[in-house]
Amino acid sequence: MSHDWVILHGGALGDLCLTIQLALRLPGVRERGVLRVVSRTCLGDLSTCSPRVERYSSDALGLHALFDRGGGVALPPRLREIIAGRWVLSTIGGPDHAVCNRLVAGGAAGVWELDPAPRPGSARHAIDQWAAQLAAAGLVLPPCARGRELRCALHVPDALRAAGRALALAAAGGGLATRGARPVIALHPGSGGRRKCWPVDRFAAVASLLRARLGAVVVWLIGPAEMEQWPADTIGALDREGGVIASPEADELAALLAGVDVLVCNDSGPGHLAALLGTPTVSIFGPSDARVWRPRGARSVVVAGAELERPDWGIAAEQVADCVAAVLSQAAPPFSHSVVEASAGRGCATSTVPSQEQPACLSAPPES
Secondary structure, X not given: OOOOEEEEEOOOHHHHHHHHHHHOOOOOHHHHOEEEEEEOOOOOOOOOOEOEEEEEEHHHHOHHHHHOOOOOOOOOHHHHHHHOOOEEEEOOOOXXXXXXXXXXXXXXXXXXXXXOOOOOOOOXXXXXXXXXXXXXHXXXXXXXXXXXXXXXXXXXXXXXXXXXXXXHHHHHOOOHHHOOOOOEEEEEOOOOOHHHOOOHHHHHHHHXXXXXXXXXXXXXXXXXXXXXXXXXXXXXXHHHHHOEEEOOOHXXXXXXXXHOOEEEEEOOHHHHHHHHOOOOEEEEEOOOOHHHHOOOOOOEEXXXXXXXXXXXXXXXXXXXXXXXXXXXXXXXXXXXXXXXEOOOOOOOOOEXXXXXXXXXXXXXXXXX
């Protein structure tokens, strides 16, 4: 039996994308072709993707009413309309289940609560930890009985990818002459926290290598935090290195990430959004645990630093460029999530994550 689902989420872009990747395996999501997401974070317009993602602002819907434990605040009519008769996967509840009770009272067919905080000391990927929570609560997660390929990305239409590619080429100052076979690569040297950022001069070295080796068209994706904190001459230097797309709107960001051939980034929200859109990624990890937080995509590779006391975490620009070339040259098998440990050696020797860490297909929720 298939079900109609609504996701309630209160976190940032990266966590939201991972939650959607988990939700793509919920029964009914792909069959019905739609996933409704209520969040404070905007993903951009993904309404033409399959499944279609319909995103609603948690503020506009009055999601705060769910936290009224006294019951004196009625759920807003639009929120009731969205949850009525649908199954809800919520990451905003607490141990007292007050939000769950309010959702059921508001007409939800059923509610599954998820604590998004990873288990201390666990090396399992966040999606797998969340899937285990659902299984423990009764949402059974058996292996795929029919051997169906596990899918973790949306199907993105060609029109959206073409629009994003045109955006990248315009930023790089390229016209029809740059379209051909030259790869278009976006570099995102920012992150939600400075401690997760590989040095920007190392990103610039990667850009130079990609242009020299692959003839790549390089564009820089710079977020609001970097625009505020970085010196103007740093951003100006990047602009001269390939063109900067600064503080893009959510729709532009989604299109850009869908349209480039590879995204090179730190541990950041855009890396997870790119993986959700099926775009190959090379992510550079330092203090974050890549086993838990890496982007989960069919062609997502992580370069993990082994010398965290060094500013560059012991990661060489040549190694990152090698990984980009490897991702471009090979169609990796589904779920070949590779983590490359930085070392003195060159190359992109990868170690594939064991298959038992891969998420399983979800069975239908039990009848209430």
